[in-house]
Amino acid sequence: MLGLWLAACASPPPVADLVLRNGRLLTMDDARPVAQALAARGGRIVAVGSNADVAPYVGASTRTIDLRGQLAIPGFIEAHGHFVGLGESRLGLELTGTTSWPQIVQAVAAAVRRAGPGQWITGRGWHQDKWTAVPEPNVEGFPTHASLDAVSPDNPVVLVHASGHGVFVNARALALSGITRATSNPPGGDILKDAGGEPAGFLRENAAQLVKRGAGEPEPSVAAATSRFREVLRLADQEAIAKGITSFQDAGEPFGTIDALRSAVDRGDLRVRLWVMVQGRVAELSDRLERYKAIGYGNNMLTVRAIKVYADGAMGSRGAWLLQSYADKPDSVGLPRPELATLPQVARLAIERGYQLAVHAIGDRANREVLNVYEAAFKAAGRSGAELRWRIEHAQQLSAADIPRFARLGVIASMQPIHATSDGGWVGDRIGPARIEEGAYVWRKLLASGAALAVGTDVPVEDLDPIANYYAAVTRTLTDGRVFTGGQRFSRMEALRAFTLGNAFAALEDSIKGSLTVGKLADVTVLSKDITAVPDDEIRSARVVNTIVGGQIRYEAR
Ligand SMILES: [Zn+2]
Numbered sequence: 001m002l003g004l005w006l007a008a009c010a011s012p013p014p015v016a017d018l019v020l021r022n023g024r025l026l027t028m029d030d031a032r033p034v035a036q037a038l039a040a041r042g043g044r045i046v047a048v049g050s051n052a053d054v055a056p057y058v059g060a061s062t063r064t065i066d067l068r069g070q071l072a073i074p075g076f077i078e079a080h081g082h083f084v085g086l087g088e089s090r091l092g093l094e095l096t097g098t099t100s101w102p103q104i105v106q107a108v109a110a111a112v113r114r115a116g117p118g119q120w121i122t123g124r125g126w127h128q129d130k131w132t133a134v135p136e137p138n139v140e141g142f143p144t145h146a147s148l149d150a151v152s153p154d155n156p157v158v159l160v161h162a163s164g165h166g167v168f169v170n171a172r173a174l175a176l177s178g179i180t181r182a183t184s185n186p187p188g189g190d191i192l193k194d195a196g197g198e199p200a201g202f203l204r205e206n207a208a209q210l211v212k213r214g215a216g217e218p219e220p221s222v223a224a225a226t227s228r229f230r231e232v233l234r235l236a237d238q239e240a241i242a243k244g245i246t247s248f249q250d251a252g253e254p255f256g257t258i259d260a261l262r263s264a265v266d267r268g269d270l271r272v273r274l275w276v277m278v279q280g281r282v283a284e285l286s287d288r289l290e291r292y293k294a295i296g297y298g299n300n301m302l303t304v305r306a307i308k309v310y311a312d313g314a315m316g317s318r319g320a321w322l323l324q325s326y327a328d329k330p331d332s333v334g335l336p337r338p339e340l341a342t343l344p345q346v347a348r349l350a351i352e353r354g355y356q357l358a359v360h361a362i363g364d365r366a367n368r369e370v371l372n373v374y375e376a377a378f379k380a381a382g383r384s385g386a387e388l389r390w391r392i393e394h395a396q397q398l399s400a401a402d403i404p405r406f407a408r409l410g411v412i413a414s415m416q417p418i419h420a421t422s423d424g425g426w427v428g429d430r431i432g433p434a435r436i437e438e439g440a441y442v443w444r445k446l447l448a449s450g451a452a453l454a455v456g457t458d459v460p461v462e463d464l465d466p467i468a469n470y471y472a473a474v475t476r477t478l479t480d481g482r483v484f485t486g487g488q489r490f491s492r493m494e495a496l497r498a499f500t501l502g503n504a505f506a507a508l509e510d511s512i513k514g515s516l517t518v519g520k521l522a523d524v525t526v527l528s529k530d531i532t533a534v535p536d537d538e539i540r541s542a543r544v545v546n547t548i549v550g551g552q553i554r555y556e557a558r
Pocket residue numbers: 080081082251458
C-alpha cells in the first residue's frame with residue numbers, strides 16, 4: 001500500500017496497542033474491502049492492510065492476535081434495542097421459549113415458591129401465537145387470570161407480552177392497581193374483559209400503564225434501587241459484549257435513565273458503546289433537549305442526539321394502526337398512540353435542537369402518517385431528509401405507495417429481520433396474504449428503491465444475537481423451515497453492510513464507526529466462521545471469538 005509505505009518512510013510508525021493479523025477482514029471500506037491485518041492505538045485504527053503492512057506497528061508493548069484465517073468485521077451495531085429492558089428481562093422470568101399457557105403458569109408457580117410474601121413476580125416474552133393450544137377458558141384467545149390466581153393468590157404477577165405492547169396480570173396485581181370492571185379504557189389502550197364484564201387479565205397497549213408495579217411492596221431504599229439498576233446495566237452490557245455487539249442503539253429511555261447511564265459511563269461500568277434515543281413529553285423535551293445532548297460523551301461511550309416517539313402499537317396485540325381492518329378482527333384497524341398528535345411539534349423541536357427523530361410505526365397507516373409529518377417538517381424547515389437522517393422504527397407493514405417515499409425523502413427504515421421470521425408464522429392471520437406480499441417486512445423493496453436501512457432486534461422482544469438476526473436477514477427462514485416471502489432477502493454482503501456501516505449511518509456515526517478504516521474507532525468483532533460464505537445452515541453455528549471495543553479486547557471465547 002503506497003500511502004502506508006510513504007508514511008512509514010517519513011517517520012517510524014507509532015507502536016500499536018493491538019494488532020490483528022492473519023485474518024480475513026471484511027472492512028466495509030470500498031477503498032480496501034478485504035484485508036489481512038489491522039493495528040490499533042489509543043482506541044483508533046492506525047493501519048489496515050496485509051500482515052507486512054502492519055508489521056512495523058508491532059512493538060514490545062503490542063498485543064498481537066493471530067486470527068488464523070477467521071473473519072474480522074467492523075463491530076456489530078444493534079440499531080434498535082432496549083438496553084434497560086434487556087437487563088430487566090434477565091432479572092425476571094424469561095418466557096420467550098414457552099409454547100403453552102400451562103407452561104407459563106408453572107414457571108410463575110416456581111417463582112412464587114422462591115419469592116418473599118407479596119413480592120411482585122415479573123416476566124416477559126410470552127406470545128399466544130406460539131402456543132400449541134388455545135387456553136380454556138379464553139377471551140379472544142387470551143387466558144383468564146384465574147389460572148394464575150390459583151398458583152399466585154398473594155403475589156402480584158405481571159407478564160409482559162413478547163411485543164412489549166401488552167401485559168398479562170393476575171387478580172392481586174389488578175387489585176393493587178385499582179383496575180376493576182368499572183375502569184374505563186385509557187386512550188390508546190384497552191382492558192380485555194370477559195363475558196361478565198370483569199377484567200380478564202390481558203391489558204393491551206397503554207392499558208398496561210395502569211399497572212402500579214411495585215404497589216403494595218415496601219418502597220426500596222435509594223441504595224437498593226441503585227444497586228439493582230447497576231445489576232440491570234451489568235447484565236445488559238455483559239450480554240451485548242458476549243454477542244459481539246460493540247455499539248448499542250437504545251430505542252427510547254426517559255431523561256432520568258439517561259442521567260443514570262451517564263453516571264454508569266463516568267464510573268466506567270459500561271464496555272459497549274450506547275447511543276440512546278430520548279423519550280419524554282413535549283414540554284419536557286422542550287426544556288431538556290439542549291442540556292441532555294451528548295455526542296461521543298466519555299470517550300465515545302454515550303451519545304444522546306435522537307428523540308423516540310410511538311405512532312402505534314404492535315401487530316401481535318392488534319395495536320398496529322392499519323389502513324384497512326385486521327383480517328382476524330374485521331371491526332378493528334388498530335390504534336394510533338395519542339402522542340402521534342404532538343409529532344409535528346416534536347419534529348420542529350428536533351430540527352431546532354439538532355436531534356434526529358425516530359418514530360415507532362408498525363402498521364401501514366402509522367407509517368404513512370409519520371412520513372407525512374416528516375415530509376412537512378423537512379419542507380417547512382427547508383432541510384433535506386438525507387442530511388437529517390430521521391428514522392422510522394420497524395417500518396414493518398407498508399403500503400406500496402409509501403415504499404418509494406423512504407428513499408425520496410431520505411428517511412431511514414430501521415427494521416428487525418428477526419421479527420419477520422418470528423412473526424412469519426402468524427402475521428398472515430392478521431393481514432392476509434395480499435398485504436404480506438405488498439409490504440410486510442419488505443427490506444428488499446426498500447433497498448431496491450434506494451432507501452437506507454438499519455437493522456436491529458428490538459431486544460428483549462427478540463434475542464440480541466446479531467448472528468441469528470443476520471441469518472433471518474439473508475434467509476427469511478422460519479423455525480419450521482418455511483421461507484417467508486423469500487424474494488425480500490438481503491444478500492450476504494448487503495446484510496453485513498447494514499449490520500455495521502448501515503447502522504452507523506443511521507446514527508450519524510459513520511465517520512467514526514461501521515468500517516475498518518484508518519482513523520475510525522477500533523471496534524471489531526471476530527467470528528469463528530465466515531458468515532458471508534458458509535452455507536445457510538451453518539450461519540447460526542458461527543460463534544463470537546472476540547469483541548474488541550476501542551482496541552480493548554472485551555470478550556474472548558473460551
Ligand atoms: Zn422497540
